[in-house]
Structure formats: C-alpha cells, structure tokens
Amino acid sequence: MIATDAMAASPSPKIRTQLVADRETLMRIFIRPESDASRQTLVKYMDQILFGLHEFLTRHVGVTQEISLKELSKRFTDTHIGQHPERKLADVITDLIENIAPHAVNVASPYFVGHMTSALPFFMVHLKTIVAALNQNVIKLETSKVVSIIEKQVLAKIHRVIFQKDDAFYLKYVQNPHTTLGCFVEDGTLANVSALWVARNALLAPHNNFRGVEAEGLAVAYRAYDIDRLVVLVSRLGHYSLKKACGVLGIGNQNLIPIDVDTNNRMDIHHLKKVVAALHTNTPQTRILAVVGIAGTTETGSVDPLGAIADICHEHGVHFHVDAAWGGPVLMSEKYRHLLSGIERADSVTIDGHKQFYMPMTCGMVYFNNPDLPDAVEYHAGYVIRQGSVDLGRKSLSGSREASSLILDSTLKIMGTRGYGLLIEHGIDTAHEFADEIRKRPLFELTTPPELNILTYRIHPPAAKERMAGPHDAATWNKRLNAITRSVQQLQREAGKSFVSRTTLRGNNAADMERVVFRCVIMNPMTTISILREILDEQENIYHQLDIPLESSTL
Numbered sequence: 001m002i003a004t005d006a007m008a009a010s011p012s013p014k015i016r017t018q019l020v021a022d023r024e025t026l027m028r029i030f031i032r033p034e035s036d037a038s039r040q041t042l043v044k045y046m047d048q049i050l051f052g053l054h055e056f057l058t059r060h061v062g063v064t065q066e067i068s069l070k071e072l073s074k075r076f077t078d079t080h081i082g083q084h085p086e087r088k089l090a091d092v093i094t095d096l097i098e099n100i101a102p103h104a105v106n107v108a109s110p111y112f113v114g115h116m117t118s119a120l121p122f123f124m125v126h127l128k129t130i131v132a133a134l135n136q137n138v139i140k141l142e143t144s145k146v147v148s149i150i151e152k153q154v155l156a157k158i159h160r161v162i163f164q165k166d167d168a169f170y171l172k173y174v175q176n177p178h179t180t181l182g183c184f185v186e187d188g189t190l191a192n193v194s195a196l197w198v199a200r201n202a203l204l205a206p207h208n209n210f211r212g213v214e215a216e217g218l219a220v221a222y223r224a225y226d227i228d229r230l231v232v233l234v235s236r237l238g239h240y241s242l243k244k245a246c247g248v249l250g251i252g253n254q255n256l257i258p259i260d261v262d263t264n265n266r267m268d269i270h271h272l273k274k275v276v277a278a279l280h281t282n283t284p285q286t287r288i289l290a291v292v293g294i295a296g297t298t299e300t301g302s303v304d305p306l307g308a309i310a311d312i313c314h315e316h317g318v319h320f321h322v323d324a325a326w327g328g329p330v331l332m333s334e335k336y337r338h339l340l341s342g343i344e345r346a347d348s349v350t351i352d353g354h355k356q357f358y359m360p361m362t363c364g365m366v367y368f369n370n371p372d373l374p375d376a377v378e379y380h381a382g383y384v385i386r387q388g389s390v391d392l393g394r395k396s397l398s399g400s401r402e403a404s405s406l407i408l409d410s411t412l413k414i415m416g417t418r419g420y421g422l423l424i425e426h427g428i429d430t431a432h433e434f435a436d437e438i439r440k441r442p443l444f445e446l447t448t449p450p451e452l453n454i455l456t457y458r459i460h461p462p463a464a465k466e467r468m469a470g471p472h473d474a475a476t477w478n479k480r481l482n483a484i485t486r487s488v489q490q491l492q493r494e495a496g497k498s499f500v501s502r503t504t505l506r507g508n509n510a511a512d513m514e515r516v517v518f519r520c521v522i523m524n525p526m527t528t529i530s531i532l533r534e535i536l537d538e539q540e541n542i543y544h545q546l547d548i549p550l551e552s553s554t555l
C-alpha cells in the first residue's frame with residue numbers, strides 16, 4: 001500500500017494518529033489529495049517544476065558535496081514494506097525533493113558536459129505529465145484509439161526525414177494498418193535488438209517445410225539453410241548494445257565482428273571489404289546477418305561512411321542497419337544533415353528520442369526502409385492483437401508502453417525542424433570552437449576532433465610531448481599521462497562544479513597504446529564556449545596542484 005495523507009484516519013490535529021490503509025482512504029487516493037496542507041505542498045513544488053524548472057533543478061538537484069556511494073547506500077538498507085502507510089503524501093514529496101534530489105545528478109547544468117543526458121526544454125515535463133495522466137497503452141487500439149493513429153503519423157514524419165520517399169509513398173503507408181514504418185521501444189538498446197531481430201527473421205524465413213527461425217529456433221534454422229554461423233559486422237567503436245542483441249538473438253556475441261577504424265574513427269572500408277571477402281572464401285557456411293554503420297559513435301561522435309557501407313551491403317544482399325541513436329536528429333539541420341548522407345539507403349535505423357530529440361527518459365525508435373520487413377516478427381494473441389487487427393503491439397518487441405509518440409509529435413510542432421536544427425548546430429559549432437581552444441592551450445592534446453558534437457582530449461604537457469618523441473619511453477610516458485588525466489577527471493568531478501566524462505581510446509591493434517581521455521558531449525544550448533573555457537581553466541588548476549607535476553618527475 002502506498003502512503004498518502006489521504007490515508008490519515010483522523011482529522012484531529014491534536015492526536016498524532018497512526019496512518020491506516022482502509023477501504024475509504026483507498027478510494028480517495030484515486031481522486032485527490034485529502035487535506036489542504038498536502039495540496040499546498042504539492043502545489044508548492046509542482047509550481048516550481050512546471051514554471052521554473054531550470055531554477056528548481058539548480059536549487060534542489062545535485063547540490064550536495066560528493067558523498068561516497070558506500071556511505072549513501074548505508075542509508076538505504078531497510079527492506080521491509082510497512083503494512084500500513086508510513087508517511088503522508090506531502091511528507092514523501094518533501095523528502096524526495098529535500099533529501100533525495102540533492103544526491104541525484106544535475107544533468108541539466110551547462111557545466112555537465114560528460115554524457116548524452118542533458119537539460120530538457122521545460123515543456124517536456126508538461127507533456128510527460130499529460131501522457132502519464134491519460135495513461136494510454138499503445139500496445140493496442142482498445143486502450144489508445146487516436147493515440148495509435150497519431151503514433152503512425154509521427155513515425156511517418158521521422159521516416160520521411162530519414163528516407164525521404166515521395167508523397168505517394170507516405171500517403172500509401174502513413175495509416176496503412178498492415179505495414180510498419182517504425183516502432184517506439186524502450187531505448188536505443190531495444191531498437192538495435194529489434195532491428196537485428198527483424199533482419200534475423202527475414203534472413204532465416206520460412207521455406208519448404210521449415211517454419212522460420214522465430215518458430216523453430218536457430219539450430220533448426222541453421223540446418224535448414226545449411227549454415228553454421230551468423231555474424232554481424234560493426235566498427236570497433238560499436239555500442240555494446242549490439243553485443244547484447246547478438247546474445248539475446250542466439251547469434252552469440254562473439255560473432256559481432258569488430259571492423260577497424262581509420263584515423264578519423266570511421267569504419268575502415270578496406271578492412272570491411274577484406275573481412276567480407278575472407279568470410280566468403282574461408283567460411284562458406286557463415287552468413288553475414290547485417291553490417292551496422294554508426295551515425296555518431298558513443299565515444300567520439302564519428303559517423304561511418306554510410307554510403308560506402310550501403311554499396312557493400314547491396315552488392316552482397318546483406319541487411320544494412322544504421323545505429324543513429326545519437327546522431328539521427330542531425331538530419332534536422334540543413335547545415336549538417338549531409339554528414340549522415342547514405343542513411344537513406346539503410347534497411348533499418350535506430351534513433352533515441354531521449355538523446356538529441358531532447359525527450360524525457362526514455363524513448364527509443366527503430367525505422368524500416370521497407371514497411372513490410374517487420375512482418376518477420378509479427379505476433380498475435382487471442383485477447384488482444386487479434387489476427388487481422390491493426391494494433392501496434394503486433395510487430396514490436398515491447399508489450400505495454402506509454403504514448404511517447406504524443407511527446408515527440410507535440411515537440412515537433414513546437415520546435416519545427418529549424419528549432420532542432422538550431423540545437424544541433426549550437427552543439428556542433430560549439431564543439432569546433434572548443435576544439436580550437438584546446439589546440440591553443442599547450443597543456444592539452446586534442447585526441448579526437450569533433451565531427452558532430454563530441455570530442456576527446458587529454459592532458460599532455462609540452463615536456464611530455466618532447467619525451468614521447470623518443471621511441472624508448474613512449475609507453476611509460478603514456479601510462480603517466482593516463483594516470484594524470486584520470487586523476488584530474490576524478491578531482492574535477494569530486495569538486496562538483498563541472499563534469500566531463502572519461503574514456504579509454506584503443507587503437508586497431510592490441511599492441512597500440514591505450515589513451516585515457518576526457519570525453520565532452522556538447523548538447524545543452526546553455527553550454528557556451530566561455531563555460532568550456534572555465535572547465536579547461538579548472539582542469540589546468542587541478543593539474544598544477546597535483547603532487548607530482550609531470551615536468552619535475554623523472555622516469
């Protein structure tokens with residue numbers, strides 16, 4: 001039973017009555033807060049959240065000093081659920097805001113440039129509230145009606161941005177109950193799983209007496225097709241969700257084969273061709289299930305040469321999936337959409353709504369070039385999703401789910417492509433400015449220049465640059481640089497003013513030096529070049545305060 005003040009049994013303020021859960025109070029919690037006091041508490045906080053979100057977050061979220069996870073977790077060890085309500089609604093809300101929120105992370109801060117999670121346009125909270133209040137379940141028409149229809153429309157709108165088919169195409173498919181231009185799923189991970197699921201079932205489709213991989217499983221499917229292995233090819237910068245996908249789909253995550261990247265962190269097409277050719281000659285019973293091109297790698301924001309990958313896929317009849325979880329919305333910018341050219345030739349595309357569409361957590365989407373392809377994953381159930389129904393749950397990995405489409409559709413109306421274009425352009429342009437600033441400062445080395453709005457750099461003092469030129473001690477110096485960048489990143493995070501994340505860049509060969517770098521993701525429109533300069537200043541200060549500055553240390 002949840003605790004709410006509607007559960008308070010006695011109206012008398014004098015006697016501190018125990019809170020009880022009974023039938024009468026249970027009915028009330030479905031309707032309204034009982035007392036004026038609790039209503040006041042709700043209004044007080046909701047008013048701030050609804051109309052002063054930015055200020056509210058600055059004042060309440062992530063404002064405490066760093067406290068270790070171990071310390072924090074000691075406070076949360078009681079595993080009993082009270083039989084009767086423990087607290088009134090007002091108290092619970094106050095606790096959430098005054099005691100929990102300060103230990104959460106203020107991802108909306110313009111100084112928080114470490115991850116793909118950032119500030120939201122304030123109206124997202126309003127839209128999310130409306131979606132929660134309507135509580136539609138888009139799995140089927142009987143629990144969503146017009147919302148399912150709007151979902152098909154917004155899927156077609158984004159499909160059009162990606163694939164740019166003609167009017168006749170969209171008129172034919174926008175509300176076609178038998179076809180699927182795309183699906184909303186939980187997140188980018190499940191979007192990637194969905195795309196490979198569809199590709200797998202389309203490849204190992206029913207033929208002769210074989211009823212298809214979905215029905216009979218991989219062992220039978222491999223025999224039916226006379227193969228012994230499926231593989232998926234992606235650059236070595238592929239997101240680990242693809243490994244999960246290969247695991248879940250029974251392909252085996254060892255069979256996700258990493259392709260080398262070039263000096264710009266894009267898939268090396270020569271290496272891709274070599275691997276494809278080698279697979280054909282050396283292992284004729286291996287089939288390539290899909291090649292995945294990345295439009296915005298998670299670590300460096302690089303975009304694979306999508307057109308060249310499309311050529312190879314078409315030549316070999318292989319499914320071409322583009323993981324544009326991060327970079328998809330770049331298509332909304334007239335200035336930068338060319339960076340993703342070739343995406344329109346993909347068979348399937350992943351895009352995350354909660355990344356560069358600036359939607360609240362979480363919203364994944366997968367799109368299909370051919371709206372008949374998802375037939376390969378069609379399901380029916382007697383009580384819902386009946387044969388011949390037009391329910392959206394028929395060809396989707398998700399079961400019950402919220403109407404994220406209403407949030408996206410409303411936002412597209414509020415922003416227009418130009419609005420999103422401006423956000424995207426701010427991120428990319430600021431990243432380029434930031435890269436120039438890093439190049440200017442002798443203490444730093446830009447390790448991956450931005451292609452989109454992500455870049456990496458590290459601390460690399462002039463003295464070390466000279467020393468590393470000598471072949472003998474490059475590895476030792478590199479280790480030292482790694483330790484320094486790691487320390488500075490940690491100290492900056494602990495100081496609590498700004499946050500830049502950290503990752504390790506690895507070369508194509510096992511023998512290549514691993515470089516620990518700062519990773520900076522610029523998506524908050526309030527993150528300006530002067531804020532980024534402050535972040536660099538702070539890193540310089542931290543470095544100079546380290547106990548053993550690099551210059552004075554000897555090997």
Ligand SMILES: *Cc1c(COP(=O)(O)O)cnc(C)c1O
Pocket residue numbers: 116187188189190192239241294296297298323324325326352364
């Ligand atoms: C974020 C991301 C994913 C995974 O998305 P989630 O929504 O976190 O599951 C997949 N691929 C790329 C390239 C990403 O950036």
